[in-house]
Amino acid sequence: MKKNYTISVSAYRFWKVIVPGILICVVVAGIVGILFVDKIIMPHIVHADRSMVTVPEITGKPWENARQELFNVGLRLQISSRQFDEKVRKDYVMSQQPAPQESVRKGRMVVVTISKGSEIGVIPNIIDLTERKGTLELKKGGFVIGKVKHDYFEEHAKNAVAAVIPKEGTTVSKGMPIDIVVSDGPKPTHIDVPNLIGETLVSAKTSIEKAQLKLGKIDYKPNSAVSPGTVISQSIPPAGSVPFESVIDIVVSVKN
Known part of the structure; x- marks a missing residue:
């Protein structure tokens, strides 16, 4: 036949021994937890906060001044390269990484490019x-x-x-x-005569000047076939070659 076993604890033993033991364990655990947070976790958090610094703006400054400025906040300068630049003076910082205002840990390198000035x-x-x-x-x-x-x-x-x-x-x-x-080679001595027939007087004057010729005498003759003020003849035939500054006369139409 199966027997049932029970463990009985007297009320006196429960209140005088077990409960105080539990309370002592809770108190000890609380003290240990407080010490752990105070001595290990909090110092780590505080130390981490104090180790973060803001990167200063050092571009456009002499690299030695930039190095000192970084040192003052706990950072270090590393020159990655030197390059010619027409705008940035020699031995001045052209660029930096990390960028200004970034938050980084103390001791970090700030990599820079230094100008060699104009090549x-x-x-x-x-x-x-x-x-x-x-x-x-x-x-x-x-x-x-x-x-x-x-x-x-x-x-x-x-x-x-x-x-x-x-x-x-x-x-x-x-x-x-x-x-x-x-x-453009030797300066030419002759120029081709422009065709002035059919041009207005104003346009003909411009063409003559552009060809480095000189306008000579202007005659006026009635001509009903063209509008008044139109060139109807010229003293030197078009397409002929003449010396520069040659004089060319023209005839302009007028109303009958």
Whole structure:
């Protein structure tokens, strides 16, 4: 036959031994918990808060000044590279990482790029090269092409580089624009005469001036076939070649 067993605890033993033991355990556990939070968790939190700093803005400053500024807040400077730059002065900070105002831990490296200033170069001799080859040669040397002008030269072939400004052989910053002058060959002595027939008097004057000719005598004749004020004849036939500054006379129509 199965027997049932029971454990009986006297009321006296329960209240005098077990309950006080439980209370003591609870108190001890509470004290241990408080000590754990106070001695381990809180110092870690406080220490973590104190180790965070804000990255200052150091771009555009001399790198030695930037290094001291970082040191003052507990950060360190690391130079990643040095690059030529036309806008940022030599030995000044061009860029930084982390960016300004970021929150980072003390002791972290701030990586920077330092300017080497303007790159210097000697302008190559491109005289008598074609305009295309001359500009390619300048670009190959890292120079910037400035204005391209044209003029007449007896001693330089047409489309050849006749001059460089500043002059070839000069040491300059590679960011400085280099102007070149291209030859249009010898200055021509003759010009083709424009066709003035059918133009108005105002338009004919403009065409004559543009062709570097001179307007001579203006005669007026009645002509019902065209509008009044229209050129009906010219003293030098069109398409003929004449010296510059030649004088050309015209006849203009008027009402009958």
